[in-house]
Amino acid sequence: MRCDFTNSLLQGYFDGELSGRRAAELERHLRRCVHCATELVDLDLLRDRLQLAQLYEPATASVRRRISARLHAIAPTTAASRPLLWHWLAAAAALLFVAVLLWRVGYGPRGDDYQPELAEEVVDAHVQSLQLGRLTAINSTDEQAVKGWFTGKLTFVFPVRDFANDGFALQGGRLDVVEGRSVAALVYARPEHQIDVFIWPTREQDTSPRVGSRQGNQWIDWRKGRIEFCAVSDAPTSDLQQLQRLLTK
Numbered sequence: 001m002r003c004d005f006t007n008s009l010l011q012g013y014f015d016g017e018l019s020g021r022r023a024a025e026l027e028r029h030l031r032r033c034v035h036c037a038t039e040l041v042d043l044d045l046l047r048d049r050l051q052l053a054q055l056y057e058p059a060t061a062s063v064r065r066r067i068s069a070r071l072h073a074i075a076p077t078t079a080a081s082r083p084l085l086w087h088w089l090a091a092a093a094a095l096l097f098v099a100v101l102l103w104r105v106g107y108g109p110r111g112d113d114y115q116p117e118l119a120e121e122v123v124d125a126h127v128q129s130l131q132l133g134r135l136t137a138i139n140s141t142d143e144q145a146v147k148g149w150f151t152g153k154l155t156f157v158f159p160v161r162d163f164a165n166d167g168f169a170l171q172g173g174r175l176d177v178v179e180g181r182s183v184a185a186l187v188y189a190r191p192e193h194q195i196d197v198f199i200w201p202t203r204e205q206d207t208s209p210r211v212g213s214r215q216g217n218q219w220i221d222w223r224k225g226r227i228e229f230c231a232v233s234d235a236p237t238s239d240l241q242q243l244q245r246l247l248t249k
Helices: 004-008 010-014 020-030 034-053 061-074 085-105 116-132 143-150 237-247
Strands: 169-178 181-190 193-201 207-214 217-224 227-233
Touching: 010 020, 010 034, 020 034, 020 116, 116 169, 116 193, 116 207, 116 217, 116 227, 143 169, 169 193, 193 237, 207 237, 217 237, 227 237
Parallel strands: none
Antiparallel strands: 169 181, 181 193, 193 227, 207 217, 217 227
16 A cells, blocks of 8 residues: 555655645655655656656746746745755665554554644645645545545544535545644535545543634634544634534534
């Protein structure tokens, strides 16, 4: 089975499109994952081969200046440069296989109380899925089909329910990564809004909902039955609270 990072973050990292936080998260992951380290080296080799093949015509200096000016106007911030430290990771990855196993069987992203940094990362994951058009890996409104797709991909089980009659239609789900660990993401459709519900196991006791906002998105986080949920969307907070009540019935 391919690592979740291969599908969700690796290509963006290779192209220098990730935020500083997400890039640093992937770099930590690369130190212990043979699959992603090998995939990254393969991407670099492929790029070099294509450059040597001379299958393209280099742009003129004037064209490059015009493109650069347009890109800076759209995104003035400078993307973090792709580091070179991973070149040696593929050769050393076999020695780190045990670390990968320990990482896979561990519990959720944290054991302490709720931290703003986690909300930031969850919101970033939601925004990135919208930007990349990767909201779902399984696109289905069927509860059993979505639940079956997650079987074997995660080490915990969780409820999958459709609330179309209440205005929250199940769209499907995907795997995502939060703080270097695989989490489930259920996707719900609300008129003019998409809602991601991130789900992972926890050792902590049940908690009442906690709400917040970041980057124009609202989030609501709660724990029930050793499972933690965090719903994120640009929908009104009242919509997220209504979905939270439906999920906890």
